[in-house]
Amino acid sequence: MEHNNNNLLSHICRIDNHPVKDLPVSIKQKYLIGLAAVLYTISNGNATMKTLFTQWAYSIIGQDASCLFSQQTDDCVKKALSINRIGFRFFRCKHEFFFDCFYLTESFDKGLLPKLGEYLTLIGKNIFTKESLKTTIDYFNGSCDKNALKVSECLQKHRLLNISFKQQKQKRVLVVANVSAGKSTLINALLGYRFNNVRTTACTSRLCEIYNKPIDDGFAYFQSNHLEYDPHIDSHTSDDACKVGMHFKSTLGKANICLIDTPGVNNSTDTDHWKITTTAISHGAYDIVVFISNGKYNGTTDERKILEHIYRNCKKPVLFVLNQLDAFNRSVDNIDEMIQDYMKEVKAIGFKNPQVYPVSAIYAFMLRHSNNLDEDELDELDLIKKRFSKDFYNLPKYVGLESSSDIERTGFIYLEKGIIKQ
Ligand SMILES: Nc1nc2c(ncn2[C@@H]2O[C@H](COP(=O)(O)OP(=O)(O)OP(=O)(O)O)[C@@H](O)[C@H]2O)c(=O)[nH]1
Ligand SMILES: [Mg+2]
Incomplete structure (x- = not known):
C-alpha cells in the first residue's frame, strides 16, 4: 500500500x-x-x-x-x-x-x-x-x-506540536529564476543547510518540494512511496529525493512552509526546464512566487521572457529578489540606480507596486552555516564580513528599511518576513 x-x-x-x-x-x-x-x-x-x-x-x-x-x-x-x-x-x-x-x-x-x-x-x-x-x-x-x-505531559506536548503545526495553513512558495541567479544558494540560506548543490553542471531538473518541520528532527523523504528518515541532514542533497522535510534554520522555522524549487528556465542545453517551470507557474499550486535575479545582470531578454510569463499566468503575489549584491563595487556600481531601473522594467511588464528585496544569498548562507564551512569559505566569510561593515552594503536601506545585525544586513530577515506576510 x-x-x-x-x-x-x-x-x-x-x-x-x-x-x-x-x-x-x-x-x-x-x-x-x-x-x-x-x-x-x-x-x-x-x-x-x-x-x-x-x-x-x-x-x-x-x-x-x-x-x-x-x-x-x-x-x-x-x-x-x-x-x-x-x-x-x-x-x-x-x-x-x-x-x-x-x-x-x-x-x-x-x-x-x-x-x-x-x-x-x-x-x-x-x-x-x-x-x-x-x-x-x-x-x-x-x-x-x-x-x-x-x-507524562511531554507525550501530549509532542502530539500537540505536530497537530498545531499541521493545522497552520500551509504556505507554498514557488522559487523561480534564470540559470545561475543564485537560486540554490538562496534556498540553502533559507534552510540553513547545504542542501542544494551550488555550481554543479547538473542543476535542478525537476520540481523539488522542501517541507519545514517545526523543530530540528532529522531528514524525512519519500522513497518508493513510503516515508524514510535519517537523523543526519547534512548527508543529503536535493539529488536524493524530490519531496523532503527538514527544520528550516531561519526565521521561517516556525511556519508551515513548503519551498518548491524549480529548474532554471533559460538552460540552453535543456529546454525541458522552461516547460517544467512554466507549467508549474500556470498550474498555480502555490501561494507566492519568489523570483530571483542576479542584481548585476538583470534586465536580460531571457529575464523579460520569464517575467512576462509570470505576469500573464500567475495570479498570486510575486516577491522580486535582487541577489548577489555583495558583488557590487563601491567605486563603480550604484545599487540605488540598479534597483530603480529594475523596478521600471518590472512595472513596464505590468506588475503593480513590485516588492523588491535586495539580498546577498551567499553571505546569509555563510552566516547561518558558519559551523560547517571549509577553509576557503571561512576566508571568504571574513572578507565579506569586512565588506558588509561599510554602509554601502547595508542592503535593507535601499528599500527604506533598517538593520542592525549581520544577518539583517544581508536582506534575508526582510525577505523571510515578506514570505510569511504574503
Ligand atoms: N557573490 C555572490 N555569488 C553568489 C551569490 N549567490 C550565488 N552565488 C554564486 O553564483 C553561482 C550560481 O549559484 P547557484 O546558487 O548555483 O545558482 P542557481 O540559480 O541555483 O544556478 P543553476 O542551478 O545552475 O541554475 C555560484 O557560483 C554561487 O556561488 C551571492 O549572493 N553572491
Ligand atoms: Mg541551482
Missing part, C-alpha cells in the same frame, strides 16, 4: 524525553516488541508505519529496533501491557503503551483508530486495562480532558 501523505514530511518523529526511556533495557524491549506487534497488525506491516515506529523506538532504546516490526502473536502485546514491576518496585506503563499505539496510528492514518480501539479492547479483556484504554480512546477522539490521561 502507498502511504505518501506530504504532511508526514513535517512530522516530528523522535522524542527526547519519553518516560519509558529510563526503564531497564529488558523492560524497554518487552515494551517495544508489544508496540511493534500492535502497529504491524493495524497497518498490515506498512513501510511508513515501520519508519514511524523505528524512530519512536530509537528515542526510547537508543538503537535501531526496526527488526521488531514484524508479525507477532497477541501474547507480546499482553506481555507489554502486563509490565508491572522492577525488583520490588511496582509500576505500570500501560498508559504510555496505549498512548504510543494511538499516537503513532493517528500519525500514520487517523482512519485506523477505531480498528485499533477494537483490537486493544479484545486483547486487554482479562488484564485490567479497561479504564486506561477507555480514557485513551476518548482522548484521541477529543472527548476527554487532557488531565484525565495519566501520561
Whole structure:
C-alpha cells in the first residue's frame, strides 16, 4: 500500500524525553516488541508505519529496533501491557503503551483508530486495562480532558506540536529564476543547510518540494512511496529525493512552509526546464512566487521572457529578489540606480507596486552555516564580513528599511518576513 501523505514530511518523529526511556533495557524491549506487534497488525506491516515506529523506538532504546516490526502473536502485546514491576518496585506503563499505539496510528492514518480501539479492547479483556484504554480512546477522539490521561505531559506536548503545526495553513512558495541567479544558494540560506548543490553542471531538473518541520528532527523523504528518515541532514542533497522535510534554520522555522524549487528556465542545453517551470507557474499550486535575479545582470531578454510569463499566468503575489549584491563595487556600481531601473522594467511588464528585496544569498548562507564551512569559505566569510561593515552594503536601506545585525544586513530577515506576510 502507498502511504505518501506530504504532511508526514513535517512530522516530528523522535522524542527526547519519553518516560519509558529510563526503564531497564529488558523492560524497554518487552515494551517495544508489544508496540511493534500492535502497529504491524493495524497497518498490515506498512513501510511508513515501520519508519514511524523505528524512530519512536530509537528515542526510547537508543538503537535501531526496526527488526521488531514484524508479525507477532497477541501474547507480546499482553506481555507489554502486563509490565508491572522492577525488583520490588511496582509500576505500570500501560498508559504510555496505549498512548504510543494511538499516537503513532493517528500519525500514520487517523482512519485506523477505531480498528485499533477494537483490537486493544479484545486483547486487554482479562488484564485490567479497561479504564486506561477507555480514557485513551476518548482522548484521541477529543472527548476527554487532557488531565484525565495519566501520561507524562511531554507525550501530549509532542502530539500537540505536530497537530498545531499541521493545522497552520500551509504556505507554498514557488522559487523561480534564470540559470545561475543564485537560486540554490538562496534556498540553502533559507534552510540553513547545504542542501542544494551550488555550481554543479547538473542543476535542478525537476520540481523539488522542501517541507519545514517545526523543530530540528532529522531528514524525512519519500522513497518508493513510503516515508524514510535519517537523523543526519547534512548527508543529503536535493539529488536524493524530490519531496523532503527538514527544520528550516531561519526565521521561517516556525511556519508551515513548503519551498518548491524549480529548474532554471533559460538552460540552453535543456529546454525541458522552461516547460517544467512554466507549467508549474500556470498550474498555480502555490501561494507566492519568489523570483530571483542576479542584481548585476538583470534586465536580460531571457529575464523579460520569464517575467512576462509570470505576469500573464500567475495570479498570486510575486516577491522580486535582487541577489548577489555583495558583488557590487563601491567605486563603480550604484545599487540605488540598479534597483530603480529594475523596478521600471518590472512595472513596464505590468506588475503593480513590485516588492523588491535586495539580498546577498551567499553571505546569509555563510552566516547561518558558519559551523560547517571549509577553509576557503571561512576566508571568504571574513572578507565579506569586512565588506558588509561599510554602509554601502547595508542592503535593507535601499528599500527604506533598517538593520542592525549581520544577518539583517544581508536582506534575508526582510525577505523571510515578506514570505510569511504574503
Ligand atoms: N557573490 C555572490 N555569488 C553568489 C551569490 N549567490 C550565488 N552565488 C554564486 O553564483 C553561482 C550560481 O549559484 P547557484 O546558487 O548555483 O545558482 P542557481 O540559480 O541555483 O544556478 P543553476 O542551478 O545552475 O541554475 C555560484 O557560483 C554561487 O556561488 C551571492 O549572493 N553572491
Ligand atoms: Mg541551482
